[in-house]
Amino acid sequence: MSETQAPTKSDANQRSPFPNPDQQTAKKLAQTVERAAKVFADKSLRFTKLRQQVFEEIAATHASIGAYEILARLGDKGTRVAPISIYRAIDALLDAGVIHRLESKNAFFACRRTDHTVKGRRPIFLSCEKCGAVGEVDGQHIFDLIGEAAKEAKFTPRIKFVEVQGLCPRCTAAAEKA
Amino acid sequence: MSETQAPTKSDANQRSPFPNPDQQTAKKLAQTVERAAKVFADKSLRFTKLRQQVFEEIAATHASIGAYEILARLGDKGTRVAPISIYRAIDALLDAGVIHRLESKNAFFACRRTDHTVKGRRPIFLSCEKCGAVGEVDGQHIFDLIGEAAKEAKFTPRIKFVEVQGLCPRCTAAAEKA
DNA sequence: CGGACACCTGTTATGATATAACTATAACCG
DNA sequence: CGGTTATAGTTATATCATAACAGGTGTCCG
Ligand SMILES: [Zn+2]
Ligand SMILES: [Zn+2]
Ligand SMILES: [Zn+2]
Ligand SMILES: [Zn+2]
Numbered sequence: 001m002s003e004t005q006a007p008t009k010s011d012a013n014q015r016s017p018f019p020n021p022d023q024q025t026a027k028k029l030a031q032t033v034e035r036a037a038k039v040f041a042d043k044s045l046r047f048t049k050l051r052q053q054v055f056e057e058i059a060a061t062h063a064s065i066g067a068y069e070i071l072a073r074l075g076d077k078g079t080r081v082a083p084i085s086i087y088r089a090i091d092a093l094l095d096a097g098v099i100h101r102l103e104s105k106n107a108f109f110a111c112r113r114t115d116h117t118v119k120g121r122r123p124i125f126l127s128c129e130k131c132g133a134v135g136e137v138d139g140q141h142i143f144d145l146i147g148e149a150a151k152e153a154k155f156t157p158r159i160k161f162v163e164v165q166g167l168c169p170r171c172t173a174a175a176e177k178a
Numbered sequence: 179m180s181e182t183q184a185p186t187k188s189d190a191n192q193r194s195p196f197p198n199p200d201q202q203t204a205k206k207l208a209q210t211v212e213r214a215a216k217v218f219a220d221k222s223l224r225f226t227k228l229r230q231q232v233f234e235e236i237a238a239t240h241a242s243i244g245a246y247e248i249l250a251r252l253g254d255k256g257t258r259v260a261p262i263s264i265y266r267a268i269d270a271l272l273d274a275g276v277i278h279r280l281e282s283k284n285a286f287f288a289c290r291r292t293d294h295t296v297k298g299r300r301p302i303f304l305s306c307e308k309c310g311a312v313g314e315v316d317g318q319h320i321f322d323l324i325g326e327a328a329k330e331a332k333f334t335p336r337i338k339f340v341e342v343q344g345l346c347p348r349c350t351a352a353a354e355k356a
Numbered sequence: 357c358g359g360a361c362a363c364c365t366g367t368t369a370t371g372a373t374a375t376a377a378c379t380a381t382a383a384c385c386g
Numbered sequence: 387c388g389g390t391t392a393t394a395g396t397t398a399t400a401t402c403a404t405a406a407c408a409g410g411t412g413t414c415c416g
Binding site: 106137142157159168 | 345347
């Protein structure tokens, strides 16, 4: 781990959902992978080589990434696998809760928080239309209200998706300058 | 819950989001098509033959339907067109606001209300996992809260998706009996 | 140890969703 | 009418996702 200050759970969850990209160093990535490995270990799941490789490609960017883009990037690094293998790894990562699926783009991104690995807990996804960056913000209250609205219509809710497309802080600032 | 009077605009918006399927008569469908035609006319857009055919296939069911399913059903009726033509018609129908896209299923369904043809106004979508039925409920307050949550993260929201998967009233009742 | 078992991956094929690029035709307007 | 724009046809391809079956790997227990 780290010498100065290992990030605690609450640190990770209270950071801005859109951190500065140059915080995304190799060291950061290694920490993120380490965290994912721990999630797998805690659930007695196997963080296999392929799953780690797929996770690293997803976590290497703050943007969402499609399965075939992962496939291509692994291919560039000499790991040739079939699409189905990527999808199987993705499924395992989704089940573990270390990545999320962005429904509105059919793409995936790494979870940067520590409290989304429990089934059913879903945050609000914020996806930048300019640079692709994806952030998550908590919204338990909003999900509760959605559940109530559904029940008023006699509908029994099971899974709720809330996704927002727009401009991330960086791209918002860039647009305002122009 | 029973009236003899013809439905007015406000009636259409206040009906249950999951009407009884046997209300979906040929006459109802014709009225829905009529309403769509009026939306196109009001916006000086062309409700062409292909667009009408595609809309009829979508409006013929309360479930969501994929583009290739529309393609197949039109094919059965003798209208052979290429996928791209279906998608172009769908785009026009989406722009007009007479259908909606269900992101979590990559499928489309007819809007049964009269106040969703304005860009930006989006309801909450309720999609039944058992029978496929899709309903819409208003949720302006919820969308406002989502916008506020996004802005707190310095994110500029543009489009917000709220989709719920679960059981529609009918399937909920059926499940409770069992 | 070694066999049973569960789980993971490889291989091949295919299904499902969506768009690019170019051509042809139809509607609209002065 | 003729120019302009919107719509649709044609062909090809990109992108997203899974089925089916064979083979390999780790783990556990007798
Ligand atoms: Zn998360
Ligand atoms: Zn951005
Ligand atoms: Zn609607
Ligand atoms: Zn149902």
